[in-house]
Amino acid sequence: MGLDLGRLAGEPTIAALIERSNRLGADKRVTNFAGGNTSAKLTLPDPLTGEPTRVLAVKGSGGDLGTMTVRGLALLDLDRMRALEAVHAGGVHEDDIVGYYELCRFGPGGPAPSIDTPLHGFVAQDHVDHLHPDSMIAIAAAADSERLTGECYGDDVGWLPWKRPGFELGLALRDFQRRSPAARGVILEGHGMMCWADTSEACEALSLELIATAERFLAARGEGDGFGAARPDHSALPDAERAARVADLAPVVRGIASRDRPMVGSFTDAPVVLDYLASEAAPRLAALGTSCPDHFLRTKVRPLYLDLPATASVDEQVARLGELHGEYRDGYRDYYATYADDASPAMRGADPVIVLVPGVGMWSFGPDAQTARVAGEFYINAINVMRGAESLSSYRPIDDGEKFRIEYWELEERKLRLRPPAPALQGRVALVTGAASGIGRATAELLAELGACVVVADLDGDGAEKVAAELGLERSLGVATDVSDEASVEAAFAAAAARFGGVDLAVNNAGFASASPLVDTTVADWERLHAVLARGSFLVSRAAARQMIAAGTGGDIVYIVSKNAVFAGPRNVAYSAAKADQAHQVRLLAAELGEHGIRVNAVNPDGVVQGSGIFQGEWLQQRAETYGVAPEDLGKYYAGRTLLRREVLPEHVAAAVAVLVGGELSRTTGFTIPVDSGVAAAFLR
Numbered sequence: 043m044g045l046d047l048g049r050l051a052g053e054p055t056i057a058a059l060i061e062r063s064n065r066l067g068a069d070k071r072v073t074n075f076a077g078g079n080t081s082a083k084l085t086l087p088d089p090l091t092g093e094p095t096r097v098l099a100v101k102g103s104g105g106d107l108g109t110m111t112v113r114g115l116a117l118l119d120l121d122r123m124r125a126l127e128a129v130h131a132g133g134v135h136e137d138d139i140v141g142y143y144e145l146c147r148f149g150p151g152g153p154a155p156s157i158d159t160p161l162h163g164f165v166a167q168d169h170v171d172h173l174h175p176d177s178m179i180a181i182a183a184a185a186d187s188e189r190l191t192g193e194c195y196g197d198d199v200g201w202l203p204w205k206r207p208g209f210e211l212g213l214a215l216r217d218f219q220r221r222s223p224a225a226r227g228v229i230l231e232g233h234g235m236m237c238w239a240d241t242s243e244a245c246e247a248l249s250l251e252l253i254a255t256a257e258r259f260l261a262a263r264g265e266g267d268g269f270g271a272a273r274p275d276h277s278a279l280p281d282a283e284r285a286a287r288v289a290d291l292a293p294v295v296r297g298i299a300s301r302d303r304p305m306v307g308s309f310t311d312a313p314v315v316l317d318y319l320a321s322e323a324a325p326r327l328a329a330l331g332t333s334c335p336d337h338f339l340r341t342k343v344r345p346l347y348l349d350l351p352a353t354a355s356v357d358e359q360v361a362r363l364g365e366l367h368g369e370y371r372d373g374y375r376d377y378y379a380t381y382a383d384d385a386s387p388a389m390r391g392a393d394p395v396i397v398l399v400p401g402v403g404m405w406s407f408g409p410d411a412q413t414a415r416v417a418g419e420f421y422i423n424a425i426n427v428m429r430g431a432e433s434l435s436s437y438r439p440i441d442d443g444e445k446f447r448i449e450y451w452e453l454e455e456r457k458l459r460l461r462p463p464a465p466a467l468q469g470r471v472a473l474v475t476g477a478a479s480g481i482g483r484a485t486a487e488l489l490a491e492l493g494a495c496v497v498v499a500d501l502d503g504d505g506a507e508k509v510a511a512e513l514g515l516e517r518s519l520g521v522a523t524d525v526s527d528e529a530s531v532e533a534a535f536a537a538a539a540a541r542f543g544g545v546d547l548a549v550n551n552a553g554f555a556s557a558s559p560l561v562d563t564t565v566a567d568w569e570r571l572h573a574v575l576a577r578g579s580f581l582v583s584r585a586a587a588r589q590m591i592a593a594g595t596g597g598d599i600v601y602i603v604s605k606n607a608v609f610a611g612p613r614n615v616a617y618s619a620a621k622a623d624q625a626h627q628v629r630l631l632a633a634e635l636g637e638h639g640i641r642v643n644a645v646n647p648d649g650v651v652q653g654s655g656i657f658q659g660e661w662l663q664q665r666a667e668t669y670g671v672a673p674e675d676l677g678k679y680y681a682g683r684t685l686l687r688r689e690v691l692p693e694h695v696a697a698a699v700a701v702l703v704g705g706e707l708s709r710t711t712g713f714t715i716p717v718d719s720g721v722a723a724a725f726l727r
């Protein structure tokens with residue numbers, strides 16, 4: 043055995059390790075997302091010789107304990123891994139030891155062994171947990187961490203001074219065990235905990251026991267809630283006022299986080315966040331930054347804290363955020379310049395990832411929705427740690443130089459370089475109207491595939507939610523929207539602001555069609571078509587432009603117009619005139635919004651029958667009758683009169699939208715792409 047994953051998963055020690063890891067990783071009090079690792083040592087037959095071999099099975103690089111499977115385990119020949127001590131003693135830097143783990147693999151394949159591998163390999167016992175529980179990091183990040191560890195655990199748990207995870211920390215742990223054979227675990231200063239046992243059950247029970255002991259210690263010894271008195275003028279705004287403030291500030295805050303590259307926002311106003319922001323201690327603690335190594339890889343070295351009371355006006359907040367953003371960027375560049383050396387990776391952008399607004403809540407950012415949410419979860423971990431540490435003594439994270447060594451660690455940089463290139467629309471947030479079916483749906487699907495978060499807006503709210511669910515609810519949102527109604531459009535954009543921080547890509551696609559001879563066209567027909575097509579796209583473009591201008595990072599507005607905007611066909615005056623209105627909005631807005639970096643372009647489709655929302659019911663009948671064909675043959679009829687003789691499908695229109703917004707046409711605005719298989723009478727000139 044040994045190499046067969048199925049058989050390996052059935053091996054009792056491995057099965058127990060996976061189950062223990064999943065249980066521990068499921069509880070955020072035990073360890074943060076993708077933080078910590080677990081291991082087991084066992085004897086397996088060498089796949090080649092059959093010789094019994096001591097094997098270290100340890101969570102590989104990058105995985106999450108809560109969802110780990112056997113595929114997430116790195117398997118190493120334990121004796122060969124321990125033999126690396128001689129390599130290190132011979133002068134190889136501990137960062138370069140990581141490359142030697144490849145030579146210690148037990149069998150081929152599996153994830154890359156993580157930098158924490160020696161923390162497990164040098165512990166004598168077979169079962170080892172390394173976790174980042176908030177309660178124990180509170181002790182680990184307190185100013186008198188060593189004394190507090192002794193008071194909390196006696197001789198049961200030791201204490202090791204801060205050392206960046208790696209080979210030397212593994213050796214320090216082994217030496218600690220030799221000095222203190224009775225200890226069952228250690229607190230790692232400024233980082234987390236480790237513990238060990240002879241069985242998997244005992245190790246899991248010990249982890250939970252040590253965490254519970256720390257929680258009891260904090261409850262018994264902690265004074266007050268750790269954050270001092272609440273400042274009434276910094277406490278949470280009433281719910282409705284807070285929601286309105288979120289809608290106003292979100293695009294501004296997202297613009298701050300996106301100066302260097304587009305970022306998706308995540309927002310929370312959980313009580314733990316609002317209470318922290320209301321406290322006297324918040325400005326001082328925010329400036330100290332986060333502590334656990336995992337934390338500042340996710341949250342950057344420190345957050346941007348808005349130093350204004352909740353009672354300040356939106357204008358005051360926006361003005362101050364702008365000043366603080368400038369200071370943050372300067373400060374971050376100084377931090378980089380102070381600690382970087384010739385070997386350091388290039389600076390990865392100077393914008394904050396966490397933005398704190400007293401009375402309102404916390405925004406966190408990332409290139410995609412999950413990364414943004416997880417960054418926020420990590421800052422909540424940091425809040426819990428700071429509260430605990432402050433209630434015991436005072437919070438003292440590792441110093442900035444050490445933080446820099448983690449944030450710009452060459453090993454982390456190598457991981458980043460191995461990632462596939464970012465998709466074209468990563469970090470972008472799109473809102474597509476009429477996206478529950480047809481062209482809108484195909485567009486929403488393609489934009490999501492290209493990496494955008496997508497707000498699926500449609501008159502049919504259930505349909506919108508269904509499409510959003512198919513795209514994935516982490517990265518999309520379904521909103522019932524009547525584009526002809528001002529309040530409904532504003533609500534859709536407010537929802538986009540609350541969820542993702544605002545929109546930088548809007549697609550005006552919603553519409554319907556109805557045709558009749560001039561003499562039979564009613565005022566109601568005329569008004570309805572103009573309300574949805576002309577007024578609807580005006581309202582959507584206005585709301586989109588307001589968010590884009592507030593963010594200050596540009597954006598795209600795309601109109602799905604129609605061949606009929608330029609082609610004069612019979613019995614179609616209301617629809618085609620409203621489409622011509624849309625077509626001229628494209629030119630007008632391109633001219634007006636260019637100074638804000640907002641590009642406004644259009645697609646003129648024609649003859650899209652299949653999958654189309656508008657080609658259902660009476661319009662299909664009317665058009666089929668107009669051309670004297672059966673309804674089911676209408677698509678083919680349209681194809682037959684084109685130059686290319688090809689039917690136009692929703693995905694062909696979506697592809698044109700993707701070309702307009704994907705970055706290749708970054709110097710193009712006020713432009714219209716026909717997607718009609720070639721209709722000479724509708725050529726643009």
Ligand SMILES: [Zn+2]
Nearest residue numbers: 078174233234
């Ligand atoms: Zn760790």
